Every structure is written in C-alpha cells, then in structure tokens.
Amino acid sequence: MGAAVHSGNRRGTKIVVKDDAEEKKFNNNTKDLLDIMAFYSRVSGSVGVITLQNPPVNALSAAVRQGIVDTMHRALSEPEVKSVVICGQNGKFCGGADIREFRANMRGPPLVPMIHLIEAAEKPVVAAIEGVALGGGLELALGCHYRIAHSKARLGLPEVTLGLLPGAGGTQRLPRLIGVPAALELITTGRHATAAEALQLGIVDEVTDHSAVDAAVKFAQSVAGKSLDARRISTYPCPRSPDLAEIFEKAMQEVRRSARGAIAPVTCVQAVHASVTLPYAKGMERERELFSTLFTSGQAHALQYYFFAQRAVSRWSTPSGARWDTSKPRPVHKAAVIGLGTMGRGITVSLAQAGLSVVAVETQEKQLLEAKQAVSGMLERSAKRRGAPLAHDKIKYSCSIQAVADVDLVIEAVFEDMALKKTIFQQLSGICKPGTFLCTNTSGLDIDELASQTQSPELVVGMHFFAPAHVMKLLEVVYGPRSSPEALATAMEMGKKMGKVSVAVGNCRGFVGNRMLKPYLEQAFFLLEEGATPEQVDQVLEEFGFAMGVFKVSDLSGLDVGWKVRKADGLVVPGSTGKSARIRGGSRYSPLGDLLCEQGRFGQKTGRGWYQYDKPGGRVAKPDPWLHGFLEEYRARHGLVARRIDHQEMLERCLYALINEGFQILQDGIAAGPEDIDVIYVLGYGWPRHRGGPMFYAGLVGLDKVLERLEHYHQVYPNVSGLKPCSLIRKLAASSSPPIHRWREFIQKPRSQL
Numbered sequence: 001m002g003a004a005v006h007s008g009n010r011r012g013t014k015i016v017v018k019d020d021a022e023e024k025k026f027n028n029n030t031k032d033l034l035d036i037m038a039f040y041s042r043v044s045g046s047v048g049v050i051t052l053q054n055p056p057v058n059a060l061s062a063a064v065r066q067g068i069v070d071t072m073h074r075a076l077s078e079p080e081v082k083s084v085v086i087c088g089q090n091g092k093f094c095g096g097a098d099i100r101e102f103r104a105n106m107r108g109p110p111l112v113p114m115i116h117l118i119e120a121a122e123k124p125v126v127a128a129i130e131g132v133a134l135g136g137g138l139e140l141a142l143g144c145h146y147r148i149a150h151s152k153a154r155l156g157l158p159e160v161t162l163g164l165l166p167g168a169g170g171t172q173r174l175p176r177l178i179g180v181p182a183a184l185e186l187i188t189t190g191r192h193a194t195a196a197e198a199l200q201l202g203i204v205d206e207v208t209d210h211s212a213v214d215a216a217v218k219f220a221q222s223v224a225g226k227s228l229d230a231r232r233i234s235t236y237p238c239p240r241s242p243d244l245a246e247i248f249e250k251a252m253q254e255v256r257r258s259a260r261g262a263i264a265p266v267t268c269v270q271a272v273h274a275s276v277t278l279p280y281a282k283g284m285e286r287e288r289e290l291f292s293t294l295f296t297s298g299q300a301h302a303l304q305y306y307f308f309a310q311r312a313v314s315r316w317s318t319p320s321g322a323r324w325d326t327s328k329p330r331p332v333h334k335a336a337v338i339g340l341g342t343m344g345r346g347i348t349v350s351l352a353q354a355g356l357s358v359v360a361v362e363t364q365e366k367q368l369l370e371a372k373q374a375v376s377g378m379l380e381r382s383a384k385r386r387g388a389p390l391a392h393d394k395i396k397y398s399c400s401i402q403a404v405a406d407v408d409l410v411i412e413a414v415f416e417d418m419a420l421k422k423t424i425f426q427q428l429s430g431i432c433k434p435g436t437f438l439c440t441n442t443s444g445l446d447i448d449e450l451a452s453q454t455q456s457p458e459l460v461v462g463m464h465f466f467a468p469a470h471v472m473k474l475l476e477v478v479y480g481p482r483s484s485p486e487a488l489a490t491a492m493e494m495g496k497k498m499g500k501v502s503v504a505v506g507n508c509r510g511f512v513g514n515r516m517l518k519p520y521l522e523q524a525f526f527l528l529e530e531g532a533t534p535e536q537v538d539q540v541l542e543e544f545g546f547a548m549g550v551f552k553v554s555d556l557s558g559l560d561v562g563w564k565v566r567k568a569d570g571l572v573v574p575g576s577t578g579k580s581a582r583i584r585g586g587s588r589y590s591p592l593g594d595l596l597c598e599q600g601r602f603g604q605k606t607g608r609g610w611y612q613y614d615k616p617g618g619r620v621a622k623p624d625p626w627l628h629g630f631l632e633e634y635r636a637r638h639g640l641v642a643r644r645i646d647h648q649e650m651l652e653r654c655l656y657a658l659i660n661e662g663f664q665i666l667q668d669g670i671a672a673g674p675e676d677i678d679v680i681y682v683l684g685y686g687w688p689r690h691r692g693g694p695m696f697y698a699g700l701v702g703l704d705k706v707l708e709r710l711e712h713y714h715q716v717y718p719n720v721s722g723l724k725p726c727s728l729i730r731k732l733a734a735s736s737s738p739p740i741h742r743w744r745e746f747i748q749k750p751r752s753q754l
C-alpha cells in the first residue's frame with residue numbers, strides 16, 4: 001500500500017479524518033453512538049479507504065452504518081480521491097447486519113439508502129472481501145461497483161437461517177448479477193460460497209491469495225475515471241428465460257418440502273420472484289414489504305435466539321462453580337476409542353478428521369476387520385464430500401486394550417451395559433498413563449458409578465454422541481460430581497475440535513436429551529392406548545415441524561434399545577394382566593413398546609415396528625393394519641374405550657410433558673440454562689429450529705398457558721407424574737413470565753464448592 005498523505009494518523013498508516021468538528025456533528029446527529037466505527041484513510045494519494053471496525057465480525061451496527069455514510073461523503077467530496085475501497089478490520093469484511101440490534105429500537109441510517117449512496121457514487125467503489133461477506137455484508141459489497149475477494153473468503157446471504165430474507169437489496173441485485181437459479185439456491189439455503197465459487201458465479205470480479213485490500217487498492221487505481229454505467233447492478237435488466245415459471249415453481253416446491261413449516265424460505269422465493277416481475281424500484285418495495293412481515297414474526301425471533309444460544313453454550317458453568325473461562329483444557333494429541341460398533345466407528349472418524357492420532361480397539365478380530373473396512377469407507381466418502389485430505393494414516397487398529405497405554409484421552413464406546421463398561425473402566429484405570437482422561441459414550445448411564453471404578457474419578461466424564469457420530473453436530477458432555485473442571489474443559493474442547501456443538505450437562509438418568517424424551521414418549525404411548533394411531537401422533541408432530549414423528553424415530557433407532565433399559569429397570573413384566581399390567585410404582589405405565597418387542601418387532605431393522613417396511617432395513621414407513629388390530633385388541637383387553645383425540649391435545653400432551661421435564665432439569669441444575677436444553681433438542685432430537693427449542697417455545701406460547709394446560713392434564717391423569725407442573729414453571733408464571741434470558745435468576749443456585 002502507498003504512503004499516507006494526511007495527518008491525524010490513528011492506526012499505523014491509516015488516516016482517520018474524524019476531526020473535532022465532524023465528531024461534534026456526528027455526536028449531535030446520533031446522540032449516544034460513542035464512536036464512528038468506519039475509519040477513513042487515503043492511500044497512494046488517490047484512493048479513499050473505508051475500514052469497517054466493529055469486532056469480532058464488523059457487523060453493520062448503527063455506528064458502523066453512520067460511519068460508512070459519513071466516510072463515503074468524505075471520499076466523494078475530496079477532489080484528490082478518484083476511487084474508493086471498502087474493507088473490514090482484522091481480515092474480516094463484514095458479518096452482516098448487527099443481529100443484536102434487531103430487537104432494539106432502530107437507530108442510525110438504514111442499510112438500503114446507505115447502499116444506494118455507494119452504488120450511485122460517481123467514483124468507483126471496490127469491496128475488498130477478506131474473511132466473510134455475509135448477509136448485509138454481501139449486500140453492501142453488491143452495492144459496490146467491483147468486488148475483489150481473498151481466496152479463503154466465504155460469501156453468502158444467510159438471512160434465511162435467521163428467519164429473514166436479504167432485505168438490503170440482496171433479493172433484487174443477486175439475481176440480476178448471477179441469474180435466478182443460482183441466486184435462488186444461495187438465498188433459500190443461506191449457505192456460504194467459497195471465493196472460487198463466487199468468482200465462477202460472477203459474484204466477485206477477482207480472487208487473490210494475497211492481501212485483498214492491496215489488490216483492491218491497485219484495482220481501484222486502475223478503474224479510476226472509467227464509466228460506471230455498466231457497474232451498477234440495480235440497473236441491470238431483470239433476468240429472463242423461457243423456463244422461469246418452471247424454475248420458480250420447482251424452487252417453491254423444494255422449499256415447502258424441506259422447510260418443515262419455516263416461512264422464511266418461502267418468502268425468499270417470493271422476493272426473488274419480484275426481481276423478475278417488477279422493475280428494480282418496485283422490486284425493492286416488495287422486498288421491504290416481505291422483509292417487514294418476516295422481521296416481526298415469532299419464527300425470526302426464535303431463529304435469532306437460537307443463533308446466540310448455540311454460541312452461548314460454549315460459555316459453560318456447573319453448579320459447583322467451575323466455568324469455561326477459569327478452566328483450562330489440557331492438550332490432547334492422541335486418543336483411543338474402545339469398541340468399534342456403529343458409534344465407535346463414527347467417533348473414530350470424527351477424531352481422525354480432527355487431526356488426532358487414534359488407537360481404535362476392538363477385541364474380536366473379525367469385528368475389528370469389519371470395522372477397519374467400514375471406517376475406511378466412511379473416511380473416503382467424507383474426505384470426498386468435504387474436499388479434505390484422507391485421514392487413514394491417523395488410525396492404528398488393535399485387538400488389545402493394552403494399546404491405549406500412552407494415549408491422552410480414551411472414549412469407551414461399547415454397548416450400553418453398565419457391567420461391561422465397569423469392567424472396561426477398571427482395566428483402563430490400570431493400563432493408561434497417569435492423567436489420561438477416561439470418557440464414556442453413554443446415552444444415560446451413571447457417570448459417577450463408572451468413575452468409582454477408577455483410581456482417578458476426577459478424570460472421568462461422559463461424552464454422549466448422537467448417531468451417526470461423525471455426522472451429528474451435538475455432543476452432550478456429562479460431568480459427574482467428581483469430574484474435574486479440567487476434564488470437563490478438555491472434553492468440551494475435544495467436541496469443538498471434532499466440529500461438534502458441545503453442551504455441558506450434569507449427571508442424571510438420561511442426562512438432558514433422553515431424560516426429556518421419556519415423558520414425551522410416555523404421552524405418545526398413552527395416546528395410542530386412548531384411541532390414536534402412530535400415524536396420527538406422528539402427523540401432528542411432523543406438522544409442528546419435527547423431522548420425524550416419535551414413532552418413526554422409535555422404529556429408526558430400534559424399539560429394543562428402550563426395551564433393554566426398561567428390562568434392566570425391572571419395568572418389563574411379561575404376561576402381566578389386569579390393572580397391574582399398566583401400573584409401575586404407583587404411576588401409569590404403558591407396556592405397548594414391550595409387547596411389540598416380545599413379537600420381535602424392533603422397527604426398521606426387522607421390517608416391522610410401529611409401522612411396516614417392505615423389508616428388514618427398509619426405510620419407508622407404511623401404516624400397518626396388523627398394528628391397528630393389535631391396538632384394538634389391546635384396548636379391549638384392558639377395558640379402554642377408544643376416543644377421537646384432537647390434534648391440539650396430542651401436541652400439548654407430548655410437548656408440554658417434555659417441556660415440564662426441561663423445567664425440572666433446570667431446577668435440578670442439570671442444565672445451566674434454557675439455551676443448553678434448546679440447543680440439545682434442535683441439534684440432537686429434530687426439534688424445528690424455527691421454533692427455537694422447547695424452552696423458547698414454552699416462553700412463546702406463554703408460561704401461564706403451558707402451566708394451565710399441564711394443570712388440566714394432570715387433573716385428568718393424576719397418576720402421570722410427568723404432567724405434574726414443576727415448581728420452576730409455577731415460580732416463573734407467578735413472576736409475570738419473565739423473558740427467557742432472565743430465567744436463570746429464578747433458579748435456586750446450589751452454593752459454590754470452589
């Protein structure tokens with residue numbers, strides 16, 4: 001970059017033109033905005049450089065927008081300046097509008113006129129895209145006359161993932177620039193494109209491996225004085241082709257199919273449609289109209305809440321006072337996986353892809369060979385998909401558990417059998433070098449019972465992976481009463497390394513996810529007893545937005561899994577009749593799942609479960625007349641009279657029982673906050689993201705309403721403990737239902753032990 005020519009240097013060679021008079025004017029205009037967050041400098045004499053400065057992602061806050069408007073005016077008014085570059089500080093162009101401002105009063109200049117100011121400029125404006133240009137950030141770049149990107153930059157319009165559409169001209173400019181099909185795909189999925197793809201699509205003009213700012217300055221000099229007539233995207237003709245109607249119809253079908261009730265993707269298609277049916281100015285009006293509808297919707301609120309929730313879970317804390325910012329993870333270079341069944345294989349792949357050396361142990365030679373082949377296939381497919389190098393050489397396979405002696409961390413992934421796991425933990429405790437973290441992949445067993453088998457219980461934590469383990473993003477990291485903060489921090493960090501969202505949870509039966517699933521499943525079974533069919537219950541849940549209804553999920557995961565657990569708990573009493581058949585420990589119990597298992601109906605794997613499949617392992621669920629007959633016969637045997645149950649009741653009983661357990665979990669300190677529960681449910685259990693998660697949903701429905709319905713159902717079914725409202729929901733409802741970010745204040749905190 002050339003030498004600076006002004007005085008008043010604030011940052012290295014960058015010149016800040018914010019003089020006192022300007023500062024005063026600015027402060028008068030914007031009252032309490034403390035600083036202009038776009039800095040202006042002049043480079044090589046003739047290029048005005050505007051640098052967005054709002055860490056960490058240079059989001060377009062009110063102050064940044066004000067800064068851009070002011071510095072643009074400055075650049076346009078200086079006769080020496082012949083062209084302008086807009087870039088972002090710290091190698092990040094711009095992460096879009098400031099999402100935190102969406103729920104506050106609108107201040108500062110709006111984005112649309114700000115971008116029009118840039119596009120209408122008579123001097124060429126070049127966007128220097130490093131890091132990210134997302135949402136409003138990319139829309140800002142589309143308002144510039146040229147775009148130069150760094151090869152590692154990512155570009156996209158992810159507004160749809162926040163329940164919005166690109167409302168700063170993105171739906172009108174992008175189709176004009178790259179055509180309707182490509183624009184529709186980017187806008188409705190919200191995915192990020194690489195710089196190379198952006199170049200190929202025509203979103204950017206040049207890609208560089210060096211500094212995009214330097215390249216942009218050079219470029220800006222080369223285009224100074226040239227006509228900008230062909231560079232203003234808003235003036236481009238509306239894209240037309242004979243098959244446009246078909247393209248839109250297909251896009252609409254696709255988003256309706258995959259959106260599961262989310263409104264933003266559908267609205268995005270409508271907005272892009274306006275770019276071809278209306279002139280630019282009218283198209284912008286339509287974009288604004290559609291944007292406003294989405295902006296105030298509950299779905300946008302839910303998705304924006306979820307955006308921050310997913311980030312908040314990394315700032316974990318435990319009731320004993322351990323915290324993310326005071327607990328340091330220990331480096332892990334070498335890890336081991338014990339047991340190479342489905343879960344163990346997925347975990348091995350995740351570890352190897354994270355760059356760790358892995359010792360994969362399976363004591364049966366035949367299973368070891370099978371696992372080796374399966375893992376190789378998974379690694380190859382995954383490397384191809386991600387365009388990443390193969391990680392085969394990271395893995396050493398062994399039949400002997402002794403091979404784990406020198407690893408830093410072990411993940412045991414054998415069957416969900418406490419006795420077997422205990423034996424393995426005893427062995428590990430003797431074999432591993434001192435300080436090795438011992439983790440168990442369990443979906444609900446007692447971490448502390450396993451820890452007590454070892455010489456160093458503080459090194460033991462749970463890592464609950466979700467199947468398929470190399471694909472699913474969620475990891476429940478379970479701390480026991482004796483797990484050290486360092487062990488917890490290390491497991492959380494390991495999850496992050498594997499590309500997972502790790503959520504720290506306390507030790508209890510089923511942890512967070514599966515514990516909440518129990519009352520939900522229970523209600524689904526009771527609904528069948530009372531007259532519903534699996535298809536009816538599933539339809540209600542799928543219409544709500546679940547990827548799959550509860551019975552389809554049960555068939556997919558295998559009915560035998562829960563059966564084994566219930567047997568171990570002494571709940572399964574084969575051949576029992578009369579009233580006692582449906583009561584356990586004084587509470588209502590449905591043996592329906594047990595009865596199906598006794599018939600060998602384990603779900604998809606046996607071709608029969610709550611549904612029928614064309615063959616064992618078949619995927620397409622079809623209603624099963626046998627099952628309907630079985631339910632009728634069951635009801636008759638138990639003197640149950642089938643009734644017509646409406647959708648509302650099915651939904652409320654399933655969801656509110658689950659939510660009630662969520663409140664109990666908060667009250668027990670098993671989850672630190674509602675965000676943890678919501679992230680677990682969205683990432684691990686198919687809860688629709690546009691509904692924010694079960695706890696957010698409860699707040700949206702109204703805690704007093706949820707409480708009232710729970711009270712009602714508990715009155716009707718007094719022997720169902722899952723319907724008895726938990727005291728935390730009562731407390732919150734009695735305190736005028738505070739917003740979700742204040743719920744933590746109402747949870748009684750156990751005293752810190754640190």
Ligand SMILES: CC/C=C\CC(=O)SCCNC(=O)CCNC(=O)[C@H](O)C(C)(C)COP(=O)(O)OP(=O)(O)OC[C@H]1O[C@@H](n2cnc3c(N)ncnc32)[C@H](O)[C@@H]1OP(=O)(O)O
Nearest residue numbers: 056057059095096097098099100134135136158167168311
């Ligand atoms: C008229 C309206 C026009 C336009 C609408 C929009 O522009 S909506 C916004 C569109 N932009 C996005 O959706 C991008 C959101 N951000 C991201 O995807 C990622 O943050 C990003 C930029 C890829 C960086 O990822 P990274 O993993 O590096 O960091 P992380 O996600 O942890 O974020 C760091 C902190 O920054 C906060 N943050 C990120 N983006 C925004 C934003 N646009 N507004 C406000 N805050 C943002 C993020 O929450 C993190 O902070 P934390 O305190 O941890 O929550």
